[in-house]
Amino acid sequence: MAARTVLHDADIARALRRIAHEILESRRGDGRLVLLGIPTRGVALAERIQSVIDEIEPGVSEAGALDITLYRDDLARTPTRAPAPTRIPAGGIDDAVVVLVADVLYSGRTIRAALDAIVDHGRPRAVRLAVLVDRGHRELPIRADFVGKNLPSATSERVSVRLTEVDGVEEVTIEP
Amino acid sequence: MRHLLSTRDLERASAIRLLDVAEDMAQTADRAVRTLPALRDKTVVNLFFEDSTRTRLSFEAAAKRLSANVITFSAKGSSVSKGESLKDTAQTLLAMGADAIVVRHHDSGAAHRLANAGWIDAAIINAGDGTHEHxxxxxxxxxxxxxxxxxxxxxxxxxxxxxxxxxxxxxxxxxxxxxxxxxxxxxxxxxxxxxxxxxxxxxxxxxxxxxxxxxxxxxxxxxxxxxxxxxxxxxxxxxxxxxxxxxxxxxxxxxxxxxxxxxxxxxxxxxxxxxxxxxxxxxxxxxxxxLAQVTNGVFIRMAVLYLLVAGSGSDADPIGGQG
Incomplete structure (x- = not known):
């Protein structure tokens, strides 16, 4: 069976815009917002969400990238991977509200690694999680605060997020 | 490549990849916590048959910044000066569970011998052998x-x-x-x-x-x-x-x-x-x-240790090959 497209470009744009609004609504007080994308595609998503937030409330948010390769719990079980660059905004993350941004939430292990990585960069006031797709099958007690689309899936299925910046096309597909 | 013995074996793409990973390591220098967990529970042995305070300290700092356990074995005052051979030393280190051995030796080719003689199954990193390579x-x-x-x-x-x-x-x-x-x-x-x-x-x-x-x-x-x-x-x-x-x-x-x-x-x-x-x-x-060379030495050695020691997989090629 061929891949089925579950989100088209307009759906992705709408989901990210909604997430941006939700992030702003949930922001209590005047704390800075730092959106940290998890490479590869989370970085592009964080930048897009941040630019929407910036249209609505200029100057309250910044975007960056947080690589988690060196914090993975399966490092010793797989061939070595090269890390991707981490980019923390100049003001750091101390006392900011950090929103982690990922393309797909699945086992939760990537987010576990990201939480460890964050602690090594500073002490944020709070950490939230935004994902474009939540496909279920968590292996750790982790949930997302902002979800673009809940996508019930079987573990045997393959969910792929493709973004213009990385892949040249814009879609979320599921294939058996 | 499972070992780093010579720059002669390094292809352009592998060398650039190694330098890029060192950039990632350099980025950790200004973080709140500089230590990375990537080599937790791995053991790195510094095996120095020749004096070299700088290189030894640099490798030691690199391994510790990656959370590895570090054992330093200096030939002076050890059983090497009592005539123990390179082979016996290697097997002793194997028995201690070394995942990587950083070796400095006065003979050209010592690191190569350690890597290829079949004595030990650890990543070998040449930290200077005779007049051969560093x-x-x-x-x-x-x-x-x-x-x-x-x-x-x-x-x-x-x-x-x-x-x-x-x-x-x-x-x-x-x-x-x-x-x-x-x-x-x-x-x-x-x-x-x-x-x-x-x-x-x-x-x-x-x-x-x-x-x-x-x-x-x-x-x-x-x-x-x-x-x-x-x-x-x-x-x-x-x-x-x-x-x-x-x-x-x-x-x-x-x-x-x-x-x-x-x-x-x-x-x-x-x-x-x-x-x-x-x-x-x-x-x-x-x-x-x-001074920049000294600072960068730690980042480069972190990159080498990470690429050679962190992962597993029988036919993995940590430095060359896959992105």
Missing amino acids: PTQALLDAFTIRQRRFGADARGRGLDGVRVAIVGDILHSRVARSNVWLLHALGADVHLVAPRTLLPHGIDTWPVAVHEHLDEALALAPDAVMMLRIQSERMRDAFFPSAREYGREWGLTAERFAALGPDTMVMHPGPMNRGLEISSVAADSSGSTV
Whole structure:
């Protein structure tokens, strides 16, 4: 069976815009917002969400990238991977509200690694999680605060997020 | 490649990948917590048959910054001085559960032997073997040149067209050899400068230009001038008439330094003989990369240890190969 497209470009744009609004609504007080994308595609998503937030409330948010390769719990079980660059905004993350941004939430292990990585960069006031797709099958007690689309899936299925910046096309597909 | 024995085995893409991982490691320097968990529960052994405080400390710092356990084994005062062979030492380390062995040895080829004799199943990192190679020194030199030259834009780049002059005792220098192969692989234009007595046989087959006079090489406006340390025992062996004459002919004197372009990098692997191969004016100038080289050494060694030790998988090729 061929891949089925579950989100088209307009759906992705709408989901990210909604997430941006939700992030702003949930922001209590005047704390800075730092959106940290998890490479590869989370970085592009964080930048897009941040630019929407910036249209609505200029100057309250910044975007960056947080690589988690060196914090993975399966490092010793797989061939070595090269890390991707981490980019923390100049003001750091101390006392900011950090929103982690990922393309797909699945086992939760990537987010576990990201939480460890964050602690090594500073002490944020709070950490939230935004994902474009939540496909279920968590292996750790982790949930997302902002979800673009809940996508019930079987573990045997393959969910792929493709973004213009990385892949040249814009879609979320599921294939058996 | 499971080991790092020589820069001669490094292809351009692998070398660039290694330098890029070192950039990631360098990024951790200004974080709240600098230690990374990547090598937790791994054991790195520093096996030093020859004195080298700097290289040993640098490897030790790198391993600790990656959360590895570090065992330092210095041959002086150990059973090696009682006649234990390299093989017995290797098997002792294997019994201790070493995942990587950083080896410095006075014989050329010692690291190679340790890696290929089938005595031990650990990643071997050559930290200097005789007059043969010192790959991590060359990597940190290339990293330093790339960073000075390209700054934040350094990732993914080679050293194409960058002109580097390496000056001094080429004959006995493992630093020079490792640099020649690596800089050549990265696309740099390499010039060697030395008195004829300190040039090795067969140098005409190396991918370099050779000069007997320093001024001739400096006239080509190199981007980096790398001064090698002159070891005192060489002076006794009459490779050149006197220290004074060496300094006058092949040293980076204050006058020669003043004539260099403002962006020329002045490099030295340390420790320096001030007033012999390098003047203090040059060593302490803003063009000097001597301290940056020391700092970058830790990042390069972190990258090497991470790539060779962190992962597993039987046919994995940690340094070369897959992205």
